[in-house]
Amino acid sequence: MTTVWSVLIAMIGHIILIIAAVPGVIEHPHGSVAAFATALIIMGIGSTSFPLAMEFIVFNLIVLSQLVASRLAFHLWSLSSTRSQRFA
Numbered sequence: 001m002t003t004v005w006s007v008l009i010a011m012i013g014h015i016i017l018i019i020a021a022v023p024g025v026i027e028h029p030h031g032s033v034a035a036f037a038t039a040l041i042i043m044g045i046g047s048t049s050f051p052l053a054m055e056f057i058v059f060n061l062i063v064l065s066q067l068v069a070s071r072l073a074f075h076l077w078s079l080s081s082t083r084s085q086r087f088a
Contacts, residue, residue: 010046013039
């Protein structure tokens with residue numbers, strides 16, 4: 001859920017950045033600079049929290065893949081030992 005929130009925050013920053021680029025806003029230099037700075041800060045918050053959330057997801061995927069690989073190796077070993085006992 002943290003990933004969803006961080007992406008939404010970054011999207012809000014992008015929307016503010018688009019609003020800052022509208023010709024009516026650019027005519028007022030103080031307003032356009034303020035909107036640009038606000039958009040950069042909001043996009044930075046969203047972009048910074050995204051990798052933090054992804055770190056836990058990647059870690060869980062690595063642990064899960066190791067678990068699946070060890071179970072698969074055990075099943076293959078048990079199949080091969082059962083076959084060798086039948087044909088011996």
